[in-house]
Amino acid sequence: MTAATTELDLDGIHATGSTLRTENLSAWFGNHKVLDRVSLTMPAGVVTALIGPSGCGKSTFLRILNRMHELVPSASLAGEVLLDDQDIYGAGQRLTETRRRIGMVFQKPNPFPTMSIADNVTAGLKLTGLRANRAEKAALVEECLTRAGLWREVKDRLRQPGGALSGGQQQRLCIARSLAVRPDVLLMDEPCSALDPTSTRRIEETIGELRSEVTIVIVTHNMQQAARVSQQCAFFLAEEGRPGYVVEHGDTGRMFGDPQDRRTADYVNGRFG
Numbered sequence: 001m002t003a004a005t006t007e008l009d010l011d012g013i014h015a016t017g018s019t020l021r022t023e024n025l026s027a028w029f030g031n032h033k034v035l036d037r038v039s040l041t042m043p044a045g046v047v048t049a050l051i052g053p054s055g056c057g058k059s060t061f062l063r064i065l066n067r068m069h070e071l072v073p074s075a076s077l078a079g080e081v082l083l084d085d086q087d088i089y090g091a092g093q094r095l096t097e098t099r100r101r102i103g104m105v106f107q108k109p110n111p112f113p114t115m116s117i118a119d120n121v122t123a124g125l126k127l128t129g130l131r132a133n134r135a136e137k138a139a140l141v142e143e144c145l146t147r148a149g150l151w152r153e154v155k156d157r158l159r160q161p162g163g164a165l166s167g168g169q170q171q172r173l174c175i176a177r178s179l180a181v182r183p184d185v186l187l188m189d190e191p192c193s194a195l196d197p198t199s200t201r202r203i204e205e206t207i208g209e210l211r212s213e214v215t216i217v218i219v220t221h222n223m224q225q226a227a228r229v230s231q232q233c234a235f236f237l238a239e240e241g242r243p244g245y246v247v248e249h250g251d252t253g254r255m256f257g258d259p260q261d262r263r264t265a266d267y268v269n270g271r272f273g
């Protein structure tokens with residue numbers, strides 16, 4: 001089945017991120033097929049929102065995009081994931097380099113709670129083999145906390161533990177930590193679902209500020225959020241025992257205002273899911 005598409009309007013978007021693309025991506029847990037031939041382009045400079053009812057495979061799709069799916073022993077996949085036309089599952093592709101280029105922010109903020117705010121930001125450097133001296137680290141901490149929209153709130157307490165921050169601040173700290181290894185793509189799995197409305201707004205602003213530099217893919221159950229933060233949407237659905245697939249994708253305004261498929265219209269208008 002081919003997904004309906006609405007043309008994506010890229011006029012005026014000047015971006016330095018990378019384009020991520022899947023070709024006929026299918027996924028299984030054991031014999032259970034959960035995704036069926038998903039082909040989706042997530043362009044640089046564009047926030048792509050993955051929407052759809054619970055269990056349709058959005059998180060699985062996201063986890064395939066930075067090779068986390070393979071951490072589940074029974075998991076397998078078919079198809080391709082291309083980062084600027086290079087298959088991230090291709091022979092010779094280094095796992096640590098792929099995960100550095102494609103970062104992930106999770107539903108529940110997960111800073112290292114006893115580690116200082118500053119050390120949380122630079123925690124990924126060693127893991128990815130990047131080196132920095134003390135002055136470079138200090139500059140990086142300021143830069144990443146600023147880009148994540150947290151600098152002004154924490155600049156006078158960088159040595160306090162990350163766990164002492166509010167939930168919304170912790171999530172922005174996790175975004176800063178992801179940014180420190182200079183990713184090209186940031187994947188976000190329901191990053192605001194554990195946060196209050198004010199913190200949610202702040203994260204949404206951060207997403208808006210980052211999108212010209214980092215390609216962003218976000219899973220969200222909140223249709224207003226998808227409409228606010230994304231320029232492109234993909235609607236996933238798993239119908240009666242079938243694996244999840246993309247019913248329709250394209251420009252967010254048109255997906256919400258003039259969807260081509262009745263099921264998309266029903267979902268974005270809250271009639272199911």
Ligand SMILES: Nc1ncnc2c1ncn2[C@@H]1O[C@H](COP(=O)(O)OP(=O)(O)OP(=O)(O)O)[C@@H](O)[C@H]1O
Pocket residue numbers: 029034052053054055056057058059060061072
């Ligand atoms: N580790 C796992 N082992 C076995 N099956 C899994 C595993 N993770 C997910 N699944 C199954 O894969 C399917 C897709 O799940 P997934 O979490 O990707 O959906 P989702 O759209 O992100 O759902 P939600 O919106 O509720 O988070 C579901 O049928 C789920 O039960």
